[in-house]
Amino acid sequence: MMLKAFSSDLLKIRGKGLWFLIALGPIGLVAMQALNFGLRYDYLSQRHAGRMWEALLGNMLMFVPIALYLGVTLVSSLLANVEHSTNAWKQLLALPISRGAVFCAKFALCVLLLAVSCCLLAIGTVVLGLSLKFGMDIPFMAILKLSFLPFIAALPALALLLWLSLTVKNQALPVTFGIMSAIVSVYSVNLSEWFPLNWPLFGYTGPRQELFVGAGFLCGAVILLFGAVHFNKKDVN
Amino acid sequence: MNNWVIETKGLSKLYRGRYAVSNLNLKIKKGDIYGFLGPNGAGKTTTIRMLLGLIKPSKGSVHIFGQPLEKERLSILRKVGSLVEYPSYYGHLSAIDNLEAIRRIIDAPSAKIDEVLNIVGLSKDARRPVKGFSLGMKQRLGIASALLGNPELLILDEPTNGLDPSGIQEIRELIKQMPKQHGITVLLSSHLLSEIELTAGTVGIIRHGELVFQDTIERLHRQAHEQGTLSLVVSEPEQAVAVLQEQGLGVSLMNNVILLKHIPDAAIAQAVKRLVERNHAVYRIEEKRQSLEQLFLQIVGEGGRP
Numbered sequence: 001m002m003l004k005a006f007s008s009d010l011l012k013i014r015g016k017g018l019w020f021l022i023a024l025g026p027i028g029l030v031a032m033q034a035l036n037f038g039l040r041y042d043y044l045s046q047r048h049a050g051r052m053w054e055a056l057l058g059n060m061l062m063f064v065p066i067a068l069y070l071g072v073t074l075v076s077s078l079l080a081n082v083e084h085s086t087n088a089w090k091q092l093l094a095l096p097i098s099r100g101a102v103f104c105a106k107f108a109l110c111v112l113l114l115a116v117s118c119c120l121l122a123i124g125t126v127v128l129g130l131s132l133k134f135g136m137d138i139p140f141m142a143i144l145k146l147s148f149l150p151f152i153a154a155l156p157a158l159a160l161l162l163w164l165s166l167t168v169k170n171q172a173l174p175v176t177f178g179i180m181s182a183i184v185s186v187y188s189v190n191l192s193e194w195f196p197l198n199w200p201l202f203g204y205t206g207p208r209q210e211l212f213v214g215a216g217f218l219c220g221a222v223i224l225l226f227g228a229v230h231f232n233k234k235d236v237n
Numbered sequence: 238m239n240n241w242v243i244e245t246k247g248l249s250k251l252y253r254g255r256y257a258v259s260n261l262n263l264k265i266k267k268g269d270i271y272g273f274l275g276p277n278g279a280g281k282t283t284t285i286r287m288l289l290g291l292i293k294p295s296k297g298s299v300h301i302f303g304q305p306l307e308k309e310r311l312s313i314l315r316k317v318g319s320l321v322e323y324p325s326y327y328g329h330l331s332a333i334d335n336l337e338a339i340r341r342i343i344d345a346p347s348a349k350i351d352e353v354l355n356i357v358g359l360s361k362d363a364r365r366p367v368k369g370f371s372l373g374m375k376q377r378l379g380i381a382s383a384l385l386g387n388p389e390l391l392i393l394d395e396p397t398n399g400l401d402p403s404g405i406q407e408i409r410e411l412i413k414q415m416p417k418q419h420g421i422t423v424l425l426s427s428h429l430l431s432e433i434e435l436t437a438g439t440v441g442i443i444r445h446g447e448l449v450f451q452d453t454i455e456r457l458h459r460q461a462h463e464q465g466t467l468s469l470v471v472s473e474p475e476q477a478v479a480v481l482q483e484q485g486l487g488v489s490l491m492n493n494v495i496l497l498k499h500i501p502d503a504a505i506a507q508a509v510k511r512l513v514e515r516n517h518a519v520y521r522i523e524e525k526r527q528s529l530e531q532l533f534l535q536i537v538g539e540g541g542r543p
């Protein structure tokens with residue numbers, strides 16, 4: 001049943017700018033590092049001689065969480081707006097499909113879209129490193145980890161923002177909330193590593209990354225469940 | 238088990254301390270076209286939302302196809318097509334893709350999309366983005382969506398909203414055929430009696446959230462007839478009034494015309510006979526029927542059973 005809703009959603013997001021956004025995020029991150037390394041190549045290659053791949057990932061890392069929060073915010077809001085903008089909920093939810101399936105299909109679609117972003121980021125990082133002649137000993141494992149672990153640790157944010165976007169019609173609220181989280185996440189690194197907005201960062205660095213990733217996964221699942229239960233009960237006007 | 242397609246018991250919905258729908262007992266027969274009438278804000282859309290499980294009743298129950306809606310929502314909705322208030326659509330998609338988005342969820346055969354587009358007369362515009370459609374075209378698309386799943390029950394909330402006269406006529410004919418050709422039961426809401434007078438078999442009238450009339454359209458006609466008055470023009474009206482009052486008839490005099498409430502034929506014959514015996518000249522007897530529209534306005538205006 002969820003698959004049916006999912007395939008319907010895939011059709012509905014055509015031409016809504018979601019795929020564009022999905023490509024834009026990773027391309028932006030890679031372009032930023034291309035600029036960074038392009039302008040300061042001499043300085044950086046002296047400083048990190050022989051560890052250029054590592055340096056690239058380290059520089060990239062600083063921007064991954066904020067990009068994730070912005071991506072999560074915009075993707076869930078744009079997806080929700082497909083139904084909100086013409087009040088399609090009353091038609092969709094009067095179809096023979098459980099509301100839980102509708103909710104989870106939308107979550108699954110967000111995960112898919114953002115996972116595509118993560119893949120593009122990994123590919124883009126490899127391409128950038130190679131074109132900057134960082135050598136052939138590409139740290140694939142580290143690149144994959146950088147691309148995907150922070151995303152898993154950001155699942156609670158996705159579940160929360162998706163629920164908020166689907167629940168309130170006025171998208172100003174979830175978008176503001178999401179952008180604030182993105183901004184706060186830049187400064188909150190100084191707080192405890194367990195501050196939820198820090199999970200994506202510490203899910204990649206830090207000695208206990210599996211804890212943050214695991215917490216993100218579990219917490220995301222719990223919020224998703226609560227969101228689905230609420231969505232199932234609410235009145236549709 | 239009984240043979241009501243829709244049966245509600247004490248259905249109520251409370252909004253901010255006010256009942257938008259209160260204690261509604263709808264009974265809709267299989268194969269019937271049920272006209273659900275009421276002025277703006279009477280609670281039609283609220284009722285329909287409850288019938289579709291979009292909102293939860295504050296009190297009362299809904300049974301559709303004899304099954305409780307709360308427990309059997311999905312299996313019931315598989316056999317229901319609906320259009321609630323103004324049409325829902327995805328503006329950036331074409332009419333075909335709009336229907337496809339629904340088809341993927343309800344698992345209807347692909348050929349059905351062309352079929353329903355044809356039925357509502359949208360085949361020509363099927364590939365244009367729906368945001369460029371006129372209101373009437375969007376309404377037609379909404380009706381097409383409702384038909385997509387081969388429903389046994391159609392719930393249409395003001396389906397002719399925004400259609401031009403020929404469109405209204407077309408949709409009316411389409412709805413009329415539903416029970417005959419496909420055995421479909423139809424619930425049709427409107428705030429105009431004229432809209433459903435020619436289609437509906439049964440009429441339910443809702444006012445301030447309460448059902449104030451529920452019976453066949455013939456009964457409504459008969460009631461309009463019974464609400465009619467007789468006017469009598471006679472030679473000496475004042476004396477004639479006294480004669481009629483002697484017989485216990487409710488009479489009033491206006492501009493020298495005697496007005497009588499609707500009474501059985503035998504009683505009229507008797508009254509005229511008396512007048513003639515007393516040497517009154519009876520010039521004219523006229524029956525003034527109340528139009529259905531007047532009766533409807535009276536029902537929704539004053540409230541209570543007429």
Ligand SMILES: Nc1ncnc2c1ncn2[C@@H]1O[C@H](COP(=O)(O)OP(=O)(O)OP(=O)(O)O)[C@@H](O)[C@H]1O
Pocket residue numbers: 237252253257275276277278279280281282283284428
């Ligand atoms: N979500 C809501 N919150 C509060 N009040 C509501 C809500 N929805 C409807 N109402 C109230 O319930 C009453 C009935 O509204 P409803 O939309 O059912 O009327 P209607 O018969 O469909 O009218 P119309 O002919 O204008 O479509 C109105 O007084 C309306 O203000």
Ligand SMILES: [Mg+2]
Pocket residue numbers: 281282283322394
């Ligand atoms: Mg309405």
